[in-house]
Amino acid sequence: MITGGAGDIARAAARRFAEEGARLLLADTDAKGLDAACAELQAKGAGAEGRLLDVTDVGAVEAAVESLRGGLDVLVHCAGIYRHRLVAEMTEQEWDETLAVNLKGAFAVCRAAGRAMATRERGGAIVNLASVSAQRGSALHAHYCAxxxxxxxxGRALALELAPRVRVNAVAPGIIESRMIADMLPVRGEEWKRQIPLARYGRPEDVAEAILFLAGDRASYVNGAVLNVNGGMWMD
Ligand SMILES: NC(=O)c1ccc[n+]([C@@H]2O[C@H](COP(=O)([O-])OP(=O)(O)OC[C@H]3O[C@@H](n4cnc5c(N)ncnc54)[C@H](O)[C@@H]3O)[C@@H](O)[C@H]2O)c1
Known part of the structure; x- marks a missing residue:
């Protein structure tokens, strides 16, 4: 199951999971985007289904996970929003909206998926999408960084609670060529480029590889980790 399944990183991850033979449930609020993502996967013979889902709707999230009837092996939580506003000018509503989608949404999907996976012999894996912004801060994005x-x-707390059956890890992407950052490029693109040792933005495919690794058996002893995929922009 991939939340934010119509998004750029999610779609790149879905392609890679499909290549490995996974059956996919893509969940998003964007109906058109979901149709396009599923059509692309189905055209390649992959089992893919779209589900309209707002991750802040806890009941709907529970129902989506229940619809998989214990067949959920991997949750990739990509749903997220990236809004721009100085703290001094930020409204309470703007703060709440970002925290609701990016953090409460994670609680909703991870709780539902964790419960479903923890009762199974073969457990499962959860991969969350963090960000370099959380590590180094980003002006205009205090709500997003928080x-x-x-x-x-x-995720680290959950990694403790769900072990040993379920592993919980995160990927922290840097600046990834995607629609999410498109309107920040004219504002901060040059500054970003100077700060990236690998001298290019990341591609959704770069992040997809890290997600696939953390979700699979090759990462069977990796738990509670945050994997940076940022071209060296931030090291820790
Ligand atoms: N693009 C980057 O540079 C970058 C960098 C660091 C972290 N990330 C994180 O990676 C993840 C994927 O980002 P992306 O670049 O693919 O962005 P994207 O905008 O292409 O995808 C995000 C998806 O989330 C969906 N979404 C938004 N609110 C939702 C909700 N309430 N319920 C369900 N779905 C919802 C959107 O419709 C969209 O399809 C996000 O969590 C983002 O914060 C991205």
């Missing part, structure tokens, strides 16, 4: 830093702490 939500992603919160997601890292939440």
């Amino acid at each position: 939500s992603k830093a919160g997601l890292v702490g939440f």
Whole structure:
């Protein structure tokens, strides 16, 4: 199951999971995007289904996970929003919206998936999408940074609670060529480029590889980790 399944990183991950023979449930609020993502996967013979889902709707999230009837092996939580506002000008509503989608949404999907996986002999794996912004801060994005830093702490706690059956890890992407950052490129693109030792933005495919690794058996002893995929922009 991939939340934010119509998004750029999610679609790249879905392609890689499909290549490995996975059957996919893509969940998103974007109906058109979901149709396009599923059509692309199905055209390649992959088993893919779309589900309209707002990750802040806890009941709907529970129902989506239940619809998989114990067949959920991997949750990749990609759903997220990236809004731009100085703290001094930020409204309470703007703060709440970002925290709701990025952090409460993670609670909803991880709780539902964790419960479903923990009762199974073969367990499962959860991969959350954090961000370099949580590690180094980003002006205009305090709500986003707070939500992603919160997601890292939440994921580590969950990694303890769900072990040993379920592994919980995160990927922390840097600047990835995607629609999410498109409107920030004219504002901060040059500055970002100077800060990336590998001298290019990341591609959704770069992040997809890290997600696939953390979700699979090759990472069977990796738990509670945050894997940076940022071209060296931030090292820790
Ligand atoms: N693109 C980057 O540079 C970058 C960097 C660091 C972290 N990330 C994180 O990676 C993840 C994927 O980002 P992306 O670049 O693919 O962005 P994207 O905007 O292409 O995808 C995000 C998806 O989440 C969906 N979404 C938004 N609100 C939702 C909700 N309430 N319920 C369900 N779905 C919802 C959107 O419709 C969209 O399809 C996000 O969590 C993002 O914060 C991205």
